[in-house]
Amino acid sequence: MTPTPRLLILVALVAAFAVAVPWLPDVLWWLGVAGVVALVVIVDAALGWRVPVLVAERLVAGVWARGRWGDVTITVHHAAGRALALELFDHYPVGWELEGLPHASRVQPGGFVRFVYRVQPLARGDHAFGRLEARVASPLGFWLRRTWLGSPTEVRVFPDFAPVLKRSLVAADRLVPQAGILRRRRRGEGTDFHQLREYRSGDSLRAIDWKATARLQKPISREYQEERDQQIIFVLDCGRRMQAQDGDTSHFDHALNAMLVLAWLAQKQGDAIGLFTFAGAERWLPPLKGRAAFDRLLSSLYDLEPTESHPDYIAAAESLAERAKKRSLIVLLTNLRDEDSDSLGESLGLLVHRHRVLCASLRETVLDAQLAAPVADFESALTHCGTLTYLEERRKAFTALAGHGRELLDVTPQQLPVTLVNRYRELKESGAL
Numbered sequence: 001m002t003p004t005p006r007l008l009i010l011v012a013l014v015a016a017f018a019v020a021v022p023w024l025p026d027v028l029w030w031l032g033v034a035g036v037v038a039l040v041v042i043v044d045a046a047l048g049w050r051v052p053v054l055v056a057e058r059l060v061a062g063v064w065a066r067g068r069w070g071d072v073t074i075t076v077h078h079a080a081g082r083a084l085a086l087e088l089f090d091h092y093p094v095g096w097e098l099e100g101l102p103h104a105s106r107v108q109p110g111g112f113v114r115f116v117y118r119v120q121p122l123a124r125g126d127h128a129f130g131r132l133e134a135r136v137a138s139p140l141g142f143w144l145r146r147t148w149l150g151s152p153t154e155v156r157v158f159p160d161f162a163p164v165l166k167r168s169l170v171a172a173d174r175l176v177p178q179a180g181i182l183r184r185r186r187r188g189e190g191t192d193f194h195q196l197r198e199y200r201s202g203d204s205l206r207a208i209d210w211k212a213t214a215r216l217q218k219p220i221s222r223e224y225q226e227e228r229d230q231q232i233i234f235v236l237d238c239g240r241r242m243q244a245q246d247g248d249t250s251h252f253d254h255a256l257n258a259m260l261v262l263a264w265l266a267q268k269q270g271d272a273i274g275l276f277t278f279a280g281a282e283r284w285l286p287p288l289k290g291r292a293a294f295d296r297l298l299s300s301l302y303d304l305e306p307t308e309s310h311p312d313y314i315a316a317a318e319s320l321a322e323r324a325k326k327r328s329l330i331v332l333l334t335n336l337r338d339e340d341s342d343s344l345g346e347s348l349g350l351l352v353h354r355h356r357v358l359c360a361s362l363r364e365t366v367l368d369a370q371l372a373a374p375v376a377d378f379e380s381a382l383t384h385c386g387t388l389t390y391l392e393e394r395r396k397a398f399t400a401l402a403g404h405g406r407e408l409l410d411v412t413p414q415q416l417p418v419t420l421v422n423r424y425r426e427l428k429e430s431g432a433l
Contacts, residue, residue, distance in 0.1 A: 001045060002135075007142040010037065041142055048138025048145050052081030052109075056132045056149035058090070065160035066253075069120045074103070074132065076149065077112040085137040087144070091130030092119050093155075121157040124253075125303040129153040158302040159253065161260040196220050231272045231287040232424075233324055233355075234259050234297075237334035238280030238304065239311035244335065244364065246413045251362045252306045254413035255333040258360075260298065261417045262331065262424055267294045269428070275300060276323070278316035280307035284323055313340065317347035321354075329356045329427065331420065336361040336408075341397045348406045356427070357406040360420060361398075365412045367391060 014037055059073040074090060089102040100117030107113045121127065132149040196212055199219030212220035236259065242252035263273045267290060274287035275297055283300055287293075311334065320330070330351055336344065336359075344359070351357050370387045373380065398408040411419050 044138045044140040064157045075114045078107045087135040089133045093127035231328035233274040235332040241335035242306040258416040279309045279311040313347035317350040332359040360409040
């Protein structure tokens with residue numbers, strides 16, 4: 001039990017009168033008053049020690065999106081006994097942001113109290129709400145008795161890719177209206193025949209079906225649709241470089257968001273999606289089609305975090321080559337440095353004989369910001385030139401690694417989702433997969 005401000009004030013008053021005791025004509029009277037006050041406080045503590053039975057219920061979603069506010073509803077039932085003054089505090093997961101706690105209320109016998117507070121998860125993974133803490137005031141309000149109610153509740157926090165998905169689809173809406181499948185006429189190999197239709201101005205002569213044209217006595221063109229039943233395997237670097245922060249979000253979380261956007265689009269297009277992680281927890285999900293594949297991917301990623309390990313690209317490529325036998329689009333998400341060029345080149349060489357490889361490296365936005373900063377003195381000029389030199393060397397290294405069924409993208413985290421979506425659609429349209 002802990003004293004309340006009311007008891008502290010009472011003790012202060014008693015102490016103030018105690019200072020005047022030597023000058024009081026009747027000391028026994030004062031001692032009697034002090035004894036009565038002490039007795040009242042002790043009796044109040046004894047009555048407040050026994051708390052009537054309280055039953056608490058917590059209504060909380062089992063799945064949360066990182067960075068999104070959500071409501072938690074608490075209900076406390078009071079079956080019988082005296083009226084209670086309560087201070088309620090729910091032990092929400094560590095590191096989350098909070099609004100609306102603690103909550104003070106008064107509940108009558110046979111009644112209940114219900115309130116809602118808000119929390120915002122800031123990290124993915126498994127989290128838990130602890131038991132509800134209640135501080136019950138004694139009958140006279142001199143003491144607070146702490147008691148624990150309810151039971152812990154486990155929840156899961158997933159990446160919140162909805163805003164990224166919305167921006168990506170808006171940027172690529174000419175290709176993906178209403179987040180559905182757009183069937184368009186395609187040229188060249190690697191495309192599936194869809195239907196015959198009347199010739200339109202601008203159609204290639206190669207698209208004309210001459211047999212149908214002769215039979216119907218008017219020009220008829222073949223219309224194609226993008227190939228389906230292809231495979232995309234995401235290869236995610238979980239090494240220490242992915243811990244780099246860009247704003248409030250790490251490169252790892254940026255990569256997760258971009259991967260989920262592309263995975264969502266690919267499964268809508270009828271392609272199978274798979275996952276391989278390295279430089280940390282090694283996880284392998286064989287390519288699978290449909291919405292179940294996307295849900296499986298999301299469930300496998302929500303608790304994944306970058307580690308302090310250094311990425312071993314060659315070992316990762318060897319392990320992936322043993323698992324992925326069918327031709328696929330390999331999408332590698334990482335954070336490259338100049339010293340990685342040799343090992344990355346060898347690892348990509350292990351994959352390109354069977355797969356199409358797309359490597360996306362996250363570039364720190366501070367580099368672009370440094371180039372955009374005004375050059376006002378000698379020191380800033382040196383910094384500007386150093387940044388230009390570094391980016392030029394980086395570009396040369398990427399150019400040397402590209403080609404022969406592999407390509408490298410050097411983009412900022414903010415550009416990554418749209419860049420991946422657009423490049424995927426270009427590959428689909430060209431039949432390069």
